[in-house]
Amino acid sequence: xxxxxxxxxxxxxxxxxxxxxxxxQRLSEGPASVSELxxxxxxxxxxxxxxxxxxxxxxxxxxxxxxxxxxxxxxxQALRAAERWISERRTLWERRFDRLGAFLAEQxxxxxxxxGT
Amino acid sequence: xxxxxxxxxxxxxxxxxxxxxxxxQRLSEGPASVSELxxxxxxxxxxxxxxxxxxxxxxxxxxxxxxxxxxxxxxxQALRAAERWISERRTLWERRFDRLGAFLAEQxxxxxxxxGT
DNA sequence: TGGTTGGTGAAGCATGCGCTTAAGTATCTC
DNA sequence: GAGATACTTAAGCGCATGCTTCACCAACCA
Numbered sequence: 001x002x003x004x005x006x007x008x009x010x011x012x013x014x015x016x017x018x019x020x021x022x023x024x025q026r027l028s029e030g031p032a033s034v035s036e037l038x039x040x041x042x043x044x045x046x047x048x049x050x051x052x053x054x055x056x057x058x059x060x061x062x063x064x065x066x067x068x069x070x071x072x073x074x075x076x077q078a079l080r081a082a083e084r085w086i087s088e089r090r091t092l093w094e095r096r097f098d099r100l101g102a103f104l105a106e107q108x109x110x111x112x113x114x115x116g117t
Numbered sequence: 118x119x120x121x122x123x124x125x126x127x128x129x130x131x132x133x134x135x136x137x138x139x140x141x142q143r144l145s146e147g148p149a150s151v152s153e154l155x156x157x158x159x160x161x162x163x164x165x166x167x168x169x170x171x172x173x174x175x176x177x178x179x180x181x182x183x184x185x186x187x188x189x190x191x192x193x194q195a196l197r198a199a200e201r202w203i204s205e206r207r208t209l210w211e212r213r214f215d216r217l218g219a220f221l222a223e224q225x226x227x228x229x230x231x232x233g234t
Numbered sequence: 235t236g237g238t239t240g241g242t243g244a245a246g247c248a249t250g251c252g253c254t255t256a257a258g259t260a261t262c263t264c
Numbered sequence: 265g266a267g268a269t270a271c272t273t274a275a276g277c278g279c280a281t282g283c284t285t286c287a288c289c290a291a292c293c294a
Contacts, residue, residue: 003135005135006135008132008135008138009133009134009135012129012130012132012133013129013130013133013281015125015129015203016126016129016130016133017126017281017282018120018122018123018125018126019282021125021202024206025206027210028205028206028207028209028210029209029210029213030213033240033241034240034241035239035240035241043282043283043284044283044284044285045240045241045242046241046242046243046283046284046285046286047282047283047284049241049242049243050281050282050283051282054281065241067240067290067291067292068239068240068241068289068290068291068292069239069240069241069291070240070241074206074207074210076207076210076211076214079203079206079207080207082203083200083203083204083207085138086132086196086199086200086203087200088145089141089142089145089191089196090145090191090193090196090197090200092145092146093144093145093146093191093193094193096146096147097193130251134251134252136252150270150271151270151271152269152270152271160252160253160254161253161254161255162270162271162272163253163254163255163256163271163272163273164252164253164254166271166272166273167251167252167253168252171251182271184260184261184262184270185260185261185262185269185270185271186261186269186270186271187270187271
C-alpha cells in the first residue's frame with residue numbers, strides 16, 4: 001500500500017533524527033540562518049539544507065530568504081500538535097491505570113473485611 | 118558515522134509510523150494481546166510483531182508472555198520524556214516570542230509618545 | 235569587476251525500514 | 265496424541281533516508 005504520510009508522521013519522523021532535533025533546539029533559542037544551523041553539525045551545508053527541508057515539510061520550521069541568507073524560525077503550532085497527541089494517549093492510559101489501582105485497593109479492603117485472615 | 122541511537126531517537130522514530138501510533142492508541146485504551154493489536158491492521162502478524170519490537174525497543178510498551186499469549190501495556194514514562202522534550206523547546210521559543218512582542222509593542226508606544234505623528 | 239559568501243539542485247551511493255513468505259515452537263483443546 | 269492457536273524467527277525484497285560530491289547561481293564587498 002502506498003501510504004500518503006500525514007502531518008504527525010512527518011513531524012515525528014522529523015524529530016527522530018538527532019541532527020534535526022539539534023537544529024530545533026538551536027531554533028528554540030532564536031531565529032538562525034542556514035549556516036548558523038550548520039555550524040555545530042558535522043556534515044556538509046548541502047546535508048543541512050536537506051534536513052531543513054524535512055523540518056519545513058513537517059511544519060516545524062518556517063523560513064524566508066532575505067538577500068542571500070535564509071532566515072529560519074521555529075513554528076510552535078506543529079510542536080503543539082505532537083505534544084497534544086502524546087499527552088492525550090498518556091493521560092487516557094494513566095486515568096485507566098488510576099481507576100484500576102483504586103479498584104484493586106477497594107477489593108483488597110473488602111477481602112480483608114470479608115474473611116479477616 | 119555510525120550513530121548509536123538514544124532514547125529520544127527511538128521514541129520519535131517509533132511514533133513516526135501510523136501503524137505503530139494506532140497500536141499505541143489501542144494500548145492507551147487498555148492492555149492487549151499481539152493478535153488484538155494486529156486485528157485492525159492490514160498486515161501479517163509477523164509485521165505486527167516487528168512493529169511491537171520497535172515500540173518495546175523505544176520503551177513505549179512493556180509486554181510479558183502468559184501461556185501462549187503475549188500481554189502488552191503502554192509505558193507512560195517514555196511518553197512523558199518525549200512530551201517534555203517538545204514542551205521545553207516550544208515554551209522556550211514562545212517565551213522569546215512573547216518578549217519580542219512586548220518589546221515591539223513598547224517600541225511602538227514609545228515612538229507614538231516620542232514624535233506624536 | 236572579480237572574488238568571496240551563502241545557499242541551491244541533481245546525481246549517486248550505502249544503509250535502514252517495512253513488509254512478505256516460509257518454516258518453526260510452545261501452548262491449549264478435544 | 266492430533267489438531268488448532270498464538271506467536272516467533274529468519275531470509276529476502278523494494279523503497280526511503282542520510283549522506284556526499286559537483287556544478288551552479290545570486291548577493292555582497294573591495
